[in-house]
Amino acid sequence: MALFNADSESAHKEVETIIGPSVKVEGNFKGEGNVTVEGMVQGSLKTTHDLKVGINAKIKAEVEAINLFLAGEIRGNVKIAGKTSLSSTAKIFGNLETKVLNVEDGAIINGKCTMVHEENVPTPEIRKSK
Amino acid sequence: MYYYIYDTYLNDKKYTTTLQHIESRLMSLGINGRIERMTLLKSMREVITDAIKKGASTIVAVGNDETVSKIVNYLPNISVTLAIIPIGADNTIAASLGIPQGESACEVLSSRIIEHIDVGKANDCYFISSLSVPSTEEVIFDWGTYQVKPLTNQNTITICNFNSRSVAGNNTPSHSGNPHDGILEAVFSVPEHQSWWSFSKKNYSSASVFPFTKIKIKCATECLPIVADGQTTIKTPVTVEVVPKKLKVIVGKNRMI
Numbered sequence: 119m120a121l122f123n124a125d126s127e128s129a130h131k132e133v134e135t136i137i138g139p140s141v142k143v144e145g146n147f148k149g150e151g152n153v154t155v156e157g158m159v160q161g162s163l164k165t166t167h168d169l170k171v172g173i174n175a176k177i178k179a180e181v182e183a184i185n186l187f188l189a190g191e192i193r194g195n196v197k198i199a200g201k202t203s204l205s206s207t208a209k210i211f212g213n214l215e216t217k218v219l220n221v222e223d224g225a226i227i228n229g230k231c232t233m234v235h236e237e238n239v240p241t242p243e244i245r246k247s248k
Numbered sequence: 249m250y251y252y253i254y255d256t257y258l259n260d261k262k263y264t265t266t267l268q269h270i271e272s273r274l275m276s277l278g279i280n281g282r283i284e285r286m287t288l289l290k291s292m293r294e295v296i297t298d299a300i301k302k303g304a305s306t307i308v309a310v311g312n313d314e315t316v317s318k319i320v321n322y323l324p325n326i327s328v329t330l331a332i333i334p335i336g337a338d339n340t341i342a343a344s345l346g347i348p349q350g351e352s353a354c355e356v357l358s359s360r361i362i363e364h365i366d367v368g369k370a371n372d373c374y375f376i377s378s379l380s381v382p383s384t385e386e387v388i389f390d391w392g393t394y395q396v397k398p399l400t401n402q403n404t405i406t407i408c409n410f411n412s413r414s415v416a417g418n419n420t421p422s423h424s425g426n427p428h429d430g431i432l433e434a435v436f437s438v439p440e441h442q443s444w445w446s447f448s449k450k451n452y453s454s455a456s457v458f459p460f461t462k463i464k465i466k467c468a469t470e471c472l473p474i475v476a477d478g479q480t481t482i483k484t485p486v487t488v489e490v491v492p493k494k495l496k497v498i499v500g501k502n503r504m505i
C-alpha cells in the first residue's frame with residue numbers, strides 16, 4: 119500500500135527515537151518526538167514528547183519530558199510536565215518534579231519529589247493577606 | 249524526451265530478447281526515446297551531461313540497483329525525472345517503488361505517477377536508499393550537541409532514507425524509513441540469534457533509531473569506508489544530510505514506501 123501521501127511536517131514530529139541497548143548517548147540529547155531508552159545516556163535528555171525508559175536502561179542525566187514511564191534507572195533531576203509512571207523496578211536518584219505521579223510497589227525515589235499545579239501555587243497577594 | 253541508459257551487464261546476449269520486447273512495448277506506448285548503452289569506458293557523468301544537452305526530460309535507468317545508484321548521484325542538481333526499468337536480480341529499489349520487472353515496467357513508465365522524494369547526501373555523493381557504516385566501536389555519530397557510540401562490533405549500522413532491502417522483504421533490519429518525511433534515520437541493529445528451530449533467522453528487535461537532518465560520522469582511529477546504496481564508497485569523516493524532495497521519480501501504484 120502506498121504511504122507516499124504523509125505530510126512531511128507531521129511525519130517529522132511522529133518519528134520516535136529509540137536508544138537501544140547496543141549504543142551509548144553522550145551529551146545534550148534533545149528529541150522532537152517520543153523517546154524510548156533501553157540503553158545508556160549521559161549528559162542531559164530532553165524531549166517535547168513522551169519518554170519511556172526500559173528496565174535495563176541506565177540514564178545519568180538531567181531529564182525533561184511531557185510524560186514519563188520509568189522501569190529503569192535515572193541518576194539526575196527529573197522534570198515532567200505531565201504524568202510520571204514508575205513501575206516496580208524504577209529507580210530515581212535525584213529530584214522529581216511532576217504534575218501527576220503513579221507509583222508501583224518497589225519503585226525507589228531517592229530525592230525530593232515536588233508536585234506542582236499552577237492553580238495551587240499561592241500568588242503574592244494571597245501571601246500578603248495571610 | 250525519454251533517455252534510456254542501459255547498464256553494462258545488459259550487453260550480455262541473454263538479455264537481448266528482453267530488451268527487444270521492452271523496446272517494442274515502449275514504441276507501442278509512444279514513449280520510446282534515445283538509448284545509451286553503457287560500456288566500461290563510458291562515464292555516467294558524461295552520459296548524463298550529454299543527455300541533458302540533448303533535451304532529456306526523463307532519464308530511465310535500465311538495469312538494477314547499481315544502475316539506479318550510479319545515475320542518482322548526478323540527478324539531484326538537474327531538473328529531470330528518474331524512471332527505472334528493472335531487469336534481473338538486485339532490484340530492491342525498483343520493487344519498493346512499485347515498479348515490476350522487465351516489460352511490465354513500461355506500463356508504469358507510461359502512467360507517469362511522479363513523486364518528489366528525499367535523497368541523502370554523504371559529502372558530495374547523493375544516495376536514494378541507504379548508507380552502510382562498518383560495525384566498529386570506534387565509529388562516532390556526532391549530532392553536534394551529543395554523540396552516539398556503538399557498544400559492540402555486532403551492530404548493523406545503516407543510515408536510511410528508505411530501506412529498500414527491508415521493504416523488499418530481505419533479512420535485514422526491519423526499519424523501512426519514509427522518503428517523504430524530510431529526515432534520515434540512523435539505525436543500529438544487533439542481530440539476536442534465536443533458537444535452532446527458527447532456521448538461524450535474525451531478529452533485529454533491539455534496534456536503536458535516531459532521526460536527523462544532518463550528522464557527522466567519524467572514526468577516532470582510521471578512515472572507515474561508508475557505502476552508499478551498496479555501490480559508492482566514501483571515507484570518513486562524512487557529513488550526512490537529507491535533501492528534502494529533491495528527486496523526481498516515476499513510481500508504480502503498488503509502491504511500498
